[in-house]
Amino acid sequence: MSDHPKLPSEHHESPEGTWWIWKVFIILLVVTTVEVVLGIIKPEILMVQLLGTSILNIIFIVLTLLKAFYIVAEFMHLKYERSNFIWTITLPMLVLIPYLTFIVLTEGGYMNVFE
Amino acid sequence: MSNEATLQKDSPLWGGGRQPLGVSYGKQMMWFFLLSDALSFSGFLTAMGLYRFKYEDTWPVAENVFTHFPFMHGDAPLLFVALMTFILILSSVTMVLAVNAGHHMNRKGVILWLGLTIIGGFFFLGSQAWEWYHFINGDKGAVQVEDNTIYYLSDMEGNIVTLHELVDGTPGEHGEHYHFTTEQVRAAFERNEGVTLRNPGKTATTFSRKEAEAMMTNAEVVQGANLTENEYGHVLFADFFFFVTGFHGTHVFSGVVLNIIIFINVIMGTYDKRGHYEMIEKVGLYWHFVDLVWVFVFTFFYLV
Structure with a gap:
């Protein structure tokens, strides 16, 4: 029955075996450990202000996005889907979330003005 | 089955069968749901960022708020939440292993890894309850x-x-509330x-x-802290804490429920009869998303 609608998805191969799962696990673990250690010691040298916040906070955000990339690409398997599906999912997020953040950051600057 | 096929033949609607995006309907819709959910969470976290910016002087510093660790005396900032993150990442790993076993139609493997995922989910929920308990009861006053x-x-x-x-x-004394x-x-x-x-x-x-x-x-x-009072600083911090971690915790709870439902189905052999284990993959997507959200909550509540 070739036109049966409940076919499973096309199978896009992720690497054979389970080694890649453990590789991603180690990456997530190491990144989290680095974040926690930095969060506890808060090195003075990273408290320098940059782009309205500290370098340390920027490091935290970059590491978070790195972890998010590995979870979405590998664990959620998005990297191995067709490219039109990858863009269907990621493009709205890549546009809307920075847009929202931008609006709130710029307009939020007025919140203290009218008090 | 034959009924369904006849219906489709006579129907003017597209009967499916081809997958323009290379994923099944169910998986695609799970992704679209997660997309909208991601936007909700980003809205909450951005709103929190805005108020944190506005009330910088009275916005609590996380390391003065989350200092407890079970069976440990003294201050241990970040450690407990690091443990919670670890539990959630680990349960994500067992979920991928369950999906992987499903691809190979390995029922025993799915039962093992899915079972461990459910246990991880309960551990996380328990940890969150413990943290809420301490947050609500207060610490320093x-x-x-x-x-x-x-x-x-x-x-x-x-x-x-x-x-x-x-x-x-x-x-x-640690753990006593005066x-x-x-x-x-x-x-x-x-x-x-x-x-x-x-x-x-x-x-x-x-x-x-x-x-x-x-x-x-x-x-x-x-x-202590509740929705109208907060000993750690501005009351909006408590409101956002309860709302965002509560909303995330609700997601974890529904994830555990979904996991239990498919776990029972695996044991009953539902997916063997169906010929594929794609349901594990769909619920797995949801479970990884819960982990993904926690990664951001961890950063914006506890680190930054």
Whole structure:
């Protein structure tokens, strides 16, 4: 029955075996450990202000996005889907979330003005 | 089955069968749901960022708020939440292993890994309950003045003095919760000349004894946190904490429920009969998303 609608998805191969799962696990673990250690010691040298916040906070955000990339690409398997599906999912997020953040950051600057 | 096929043949609607995006309907819709959910969470976290920016002086610093670790004395900031993150990442790994076993139609493997994922989910929920319990009961205690601003009691250098230290002169036993009246705290404040008030926020502005004395005349004691009061600082922090971690916790809970449902189905052999284990993949997507959200909550509540 070739036109049966409940076919499973096309199978896009992720690497054979389970080694890649453990590789991603180690990456997530190491990144989290680095974040926690930095969060506890808060090195003075990273408290320098940059782009309205500290370098340390920027490091935290970059590491978070790195972890998010590995979870979405590998664990959620998005990297191995067709490219039109990858863009269907990621493009709205890549546009809307920075847009929202931008609006709130710029307009939020007025919140203290009218008090 | 034959009925379904006949219906499709006569129907003017597209009958499916081809997958323009290379994923099945169910998986595609799970992704679209997660996309909208991601936008909801980003809205909450951005809103929190806005208020944190506005109330910088009284916005609590996470390491003064989340300091407890089970069976451990003293301050251990970040450790407990790091453990929670670890539990969630681990349960994500077991979920991928379950999906992987499903691809190979390995029923025993799916049962093992999915079972471990469910256990991980319960551990995470338990940890969150523990953290909420401590957050709600409070830790150091603080005072609130007329305009609802919270101040910590501190020494002249700005080191926080807990209410217990102020009233009884001892640090207090871990895990015990004392309640002090405003009169007790005010009297103890009069006695201790070396105690003053400071802002709970990052700036940690410490007031002079004279200013502090004036502020203490109409100060009320605040212990613990709820939706209208928050000893750690601005009340909006507590509101966002309850709302965002609560909303995430609800997601974890529904994830555990979904996992249990498919776990029962795996045991009953539903997916063997169906010929594929794609349901594990769909629920797995949801479970990884819950982990993904936690990664962001972890950063924006506890680290930044």
